[in-house]
Amino acid sequence: MSKRIKRKRVILPLILIVLGALFVQSEWLGRWIYPISYVDEIKRSALEYQLDPLLIAAIIRVESNYKHEAVSPKGALGIMQIMPETAAWILEQEDFGKLTARDAGMDAQAGIRMGSWYVKELNRQFNGNLLVSLAAYNAGPGKVRQWLEKGTWEGTEQTIRDIPYGETRHYVQRVMYYYKKYQKIYETL
Known part of the structure; x- marks a missing residue:
């Protein structure tokens, strides 16, 4: 050769x-x-609730993959998969005008707005700890508080494997994966 x-x-x-x-x-x-849909709605809610639009996009990607009329087997509704009881509670806490809990499951803009408000509220409740806020978005804030108080989970990235609910553990990992991926690809929306 x-x-x-x-x-x-x-x-x-x-x-x-x-x-x-x-x-x-x-x-x-x-x-x-890794496309992002509903960019204008995400930007608007991110600005209104002082959140990173890429975080909202990552949550939406994991929750519904941008399907605005998605319904989970557990009954979570819409693009950000809000439980009807949570949507009703959100509407009691904040004035969203004429929006109803049903709108969160039917209208992408309503779902993104209510879901973004809820993410901001969870961040407030958990002192800005994003991982804990994401776990609370999935499992509920009461359950996450129990894990933290009992020392079941420390609320850190190093201890994500200690999250007792496999679904929640996987959820937090997936949202963080997409959030980091979006940050590399988009830098900003």
Whole structure:
């Protein structure tokens, strides 16, 4: 075998690897693989409730994958999968005008607005601890308070594996995965 053929066998795969790496790292590919829908609604609610729009987008991605009329097997409604009782409680706490609990499950803008308010409220209740707030969004704030008070979970990233509910543990991990992924791809909305 000639040196020229050997060289081609080495150079061609290297070129393909470099081109592949450039392709995978491209912004447009990332945005295609990890799209964000309802950008204007997310931005509006993020601004109103002083949240990172990419966090809201990550929660929506995990909760409903941007399906505004989604209904979970447990009865959570809409794009941010709010339980009807939670939606009713949110409406008692904050004036959302003519919005109803049913609107959270039917209208993306209403769901994003109410869900964003709830994320902000959970952040307030849990002193800005994002991981604990996300766990509370999934399992409920009362249950998460029990875990923290009993020392079942410390509320840190290093102890996520100690979250007693597998669904909640997986939920927090997935939201954080998408949040970090969105931060790399979009930087900002």
